[in-house]
Amino acid sequence: MISKKILMVILQKILQTIDEGVHVVDNEGRTILYNEAMAELEGMTIEDVMDKSLLEVFTSLNEETSTLLNVLKTQRPIYNQSQSYLNNRGRNITTINTTIPLYYMDEVIGALEIAKNITKIQSLSEEILRLQQQLIPEADIKKKEIKRYTFEDLKGRSPSFLEALKMARKAASSSSSVLIYGETGTGKELFAQSIHYHSNRRDKAFLAQNCAALPESLLEGILFGTTKGSFTGAIDRPGIFEQANGGTILLDEINSMGIQLQAKLLRVLQEGYVRRIGGLKDIPIDVRIIATTNEDPHIAIEEGLLRKDLFYRLNVINIVIPPLRDRQEDILFLTEYFINKFNKSLRKDVWLLSESMQMVFKEYWWPGNVRELKNIIEGAINMIQDEHILKEEHFSESFLEFIMDERNKHHQYITHIKLEGCLKTTLENIEKQMIEDSLKRYNGNISKAAEALGLKRQTLQHKLKKLS
Structure with a gap:
């Protein structure tokens, strides 16, 4: 030994x-x-x-x-x-x-x-960002007008959607932080822009940053700015907090930001000043924060993805955008809206959706929400020639196959579960059956099962804990 x-x-x-x-x-x-x-x-x-x-x-x-x-x-x-x-x-x-x-x-x-x-990797990222900015002439940047969304662009009739819209209009008259929760494709950025462009900050900058799109080390420099010499390749560059001074910053998918960077963000929000990476000077800022999350923030806190103190700091005004599947009144209403929209841009003369496809749209789960509906309609209108009604043959095979697969699975769950007792219990049983079948289909692979169910891996893990 x-x-x-x-x-x-x-x-x-x-x-x-x-x-x-x-x-x-x-x-x-x-x-x-x-x-x-x-x-x-x-x-x-x-x-x-x-x-x-x-x-x-x-x-x-x-x-x-x-x-x-x-x-x-x-x-x-x-x-x-x-x-x-x-x-x-x-x-x-x-x-x-x-x-x-x-x-x-x-x-x-x-x-x-x-x-x-990864200091060298960060320096390389900074150099790439600097070169990209040099490649795009400033005049070209000014020519490209960013689409500005207002409350008039938010379409819907369902009570839950109208309630979210009501909260957003109230938020526009305030300067407090806003946290918007909604699944992917529900229109979180449209709500955020609408709030900004109806607020007293409308004439100032509105800057959006996706917190899931970049490594944390690079994201920190983009948010807070960098000081020349702070690391190899670093230059004096203001972050978006300085650039948006007096205006609004949208922090998209805040639940994807690293915990350590969340701590630094919290300090900036509490103290009202920012310090560039490697800098010694505190720069006062006046910025309104609108943050979004595509996962229930309480679950994100429980799973350690969102700091509780940052949640309380951002969640002054809370807006929940309902998924399209919970807005039955809006499915055909939005379909008609998008048909009219793409008729103009694609120079078509489509009148409506066929009755059979209307039934399909009402039954479909719409995991991609309004964004998915918009893309599906655009694709179908591109396929139609001289006809006036969107029928099954105008939609992509992948979409129709997915619909059939969802129908078969839905039928399988309903036929195996007794539809008795209260609605909550029945829905919980269906959810449990769907999770079990998905895990079985993918041999216990949580990532693949979550993707098939339209859930994030952490959300599925949270549901499994509740079921165990």
Whole structure:
């Protein structure tokens, strides 16, 4: 049997030869293990860090922004989390960290962090963004008018939709933060723009940023701006908070923003000023925030995707946009609206939808909501020639096959479930059956099952916990 001493020697050799940085702190935040890869990454020596308090060495960090201290406090692991900070030479470092709590006899004794340096990747992203901006002449940017949506563009008759519209109109007369929840394709950005262009900020900038579209390290620079020299390739550039000063920022899919960046965003919202990456100057800003989420925010909080304190800060005015399947009155109403719209743009003379396709539209689940309906109508009108009625043959085969598949599954669920008792129980049984069948079809693969059900992976996991 190998002795503990030999095991420790082997462990030290492994730690000093791997490319990833390894940093371990005890339950008081003092470093007890620190390998050469981490020292090289952070521009330190092992002696600079060992046996010292984390905040004593990395003065740009605090208990909120340090992933190690955050894990010690919450006792919850963090996987693939981006972190930007200054080393003791004043150089900005950006890493992707996996940090986990360490237990002994059911007690937390410390935290382990494995880090990969992505500073060069971030610099490359900044350079690409800079070159893209140079390739587009400023005159061309001014020529491209962004479509401005107002409340007149929001179409619907159903009570739930009209209630959301009523809340949005009230929000337009306020300057408070707004959180809009709605599935993909329900029109969250249309609501956000309508609120802005009916507010007293209508003559100021409206800037939208999708929080799921970029790595956290790049998103931070876009939001807050960068200072020349803060990292290789960085230039003096204002973030969208500065650019939108006096106006409105739409933060789309806020639930996709990294937890650490959410903490920085919360600080900006609370204190009313922004500091560029690598900068020392606090820049006062006056910006209204409209945030959107395509997942129930309470579920996002429960799953650790959305900070509770940020939710409370944003959720001053809450708007819930109902999915199209819950707006039966609007399906044919919107169909007629889109037919008229595309008749003009495509120079067609379509009058209506056939009765058989009207039944199909009413029964369909519409997982892509209004956006899907719009695209389906546009595609069908492109296919019609001299006829005046949209029929089955004008729609794509993939759409019709999907419809038939959904019908067959629906029939299967209904025939296997007793339709008795209260509506809530019956719907819960149908949902349970659909989830079980989907997991069975994909051999327990949660990602594929969630995609087939039109759910996010985290949402399906949450439902499985409730069913277990």
